[in-house]
Amino acid sequence: MIDYKGRRALIEAMAGAMIAHADELTALDQAIGDGDHGLNMKRGFEAVLADVDGLAAKPIPDALKAIGTTLVMKVGGASGPLYGTLALALAKELPADPSRADLARALKAAIEAVKARGKSEIGQKTMLDVLAPVAAALESGADPVAAAEAAAEATVPMKAIRGRASFLGDRSIGHMDPGARSSALLVAAIAEKLDEIA
Amino acid sequence: MSASASPSANVGIVIVSHSPDVARGTAEMVRQMVGDEVPLAFCGGNPDGGLGTSVEAILGAIDRAWSEKGVAILVDLGGAETNSEMAIEMQPEERAGRIVVCNAPIVEGAVIAATEASGGASLDIVRRTAEELSPA
Numbered sequence: 001m002i003d004y005k006g007r008r009a010l011i012e013a014m015a016g017a018m019i020a021h022a023d024e025l026t027a028l029d030q031a032i033g034d035g036d037h038g039l040n041m042k043r044g045f046e047a048v049l050a051d052v053d054g055l056a057a058k059p060i061p062d063a064l065k066a067i068g069t070t071l072v073m074k075v076g077g078a079s080g081p082l083y084g085t086l087a088l089a090l091a092k093e094l095p096a097d098p099s100r101a102d103l104a105r106a107l108k109a110a111i112e113a114v115k116a117r118g119k120s121e122i123g124q125k126t127m128l129d130v131l132a133p134v135a136a137a138l139e140s141g142a143d144p145v146a147a148a149e150a151a152a153e154a155t156v157p158m159k160a161i162r163g164r165a166s167f168l169g170d171r172s173i174g175h176m177d178p179g180a181r182s183s184a185l186l187v188a189a190i191a192e193k194l195d196e197i198a
Numbered sequence: 199m200s201a202s203a204s205p206s207a208n209v210g211i212v213i214v215s216h217s218p219d220v221a222r223g224t225a226e227m228v229r230q231m232v233g234d235e236v237p238l239a240f241c242g243g244n245p246d247g248g249l250g251t252s253v254e255a256i257l258g259a260i261d262r263a264w265s266e267k268g269v270a271i272l273v274d275l276g277g278a279e280t281n282s283e284m285a286i287e288m289q290p291e292e293r294a295g296r297i298v299v300c301n302a303p304i305v306e307g308a309v310i311a312a313t314e315a316s317g318g319a320s321l322d323i324v325r326r327t328a329e330e331l332s333p334a
Contacts, residue, residue: 034216034249034275034277036244036248036249036250039248040244040250043244043245043246072253072284073245073252073253073254074245075244075245076244076245076246076248076250076251076252076277077244077250077251077277078276078277078280078281080253080277080281080284081253081280081281081283081284082280084284085284117280117283117284118280162276163276164275164276
């Protein structure tokens with residue numbers, strides 16, 4: 001069971017990863033997006049961090065619901081509703097004391113919610129191209145962090161079909177998708193903390 | 199608007215741009231060309247006031263432009279659309295089905311949608327008229 005301290009550590013790890021990598025995410029987004037992904041995620045997770053005591057006091061599903069709502073309200077780009085939807089869908093699917101199998105199942109359901117929100121599919125150079133392999137790794141027993149990193153790298157040669165990057169057409173090829181990178185960073189931050197807690 | 203007209207007699211129009219200036223300027227254009235017959239609200243910028251969109255601001259704009267006949271939202275880029283759809287889902291049930299995002303260019307769409315709305319057209323007709331502006 002992940003206790004208050006564990007939940008607090010998880011939230012701080014996620015927020016810390018987004019805040020620490022804000023410049024890198026913004027640089028990736030300047031190459032193929034509207035150049036605000038890092039700043040947007042930083043703003044959202046700073047708002048999450050501002051309420052870390054209250055959030056960590058809640059059971060995991062309730063904390064995820066509150067985090068999702070904060071991201072929707074504070075991020076200010078398309079990534080707000082997309083990451084917000086991811087967190088809200090996970091909140092709906094996860095029990096208070098989730099197993100690895102619960103995580104895999106909930107993430108698969110949340111991926112469907114993100115697809116609907118973004119009207120996107122796997123293979124279009126988005127965060128989904130990281131989340132889907134992570135769900136598969138969770139299911140098969142493979143390392144989700146390695147899967148996330150490889151999957152983010154694999155977005156480099158892809159051509160963007162959704163979002164601002166899709167306006168660039170072939171010029172979007174050769175750059176890592178910023179949403180794929182932020183997803184990989186979040187997966188790594190969560191997995192690292194879960195290993196420490198467990 | 200005449201004193202006898204109910205404020206909800208016509209479909210409301212909401213303009214959502216990444217830029218506060220584009221949102222304000224588009225709304226000004228609608229007011230000059232269409233007049234005051236249509237409930238109109240606009241918002242632009244992220245929660246810090248920079249370029250972007252804010253779900254909270256969109257929720258506020260929907261409230262200001264609310265009409266019993268519904269609200270048509272005109273957006274510029276992807277994030278404005280995604281955030282508007284999120285704001286619609288967060289509405290009370292009795293409202294959610296009467297708010298639509300139009301797939302139309304923001305400036306022309308807002309003027310055409312408002313013109314159609316000012317004549318008392320239904321939400322569906324307002325939307326379809328605006329969407330005729332989009333290349334198929």
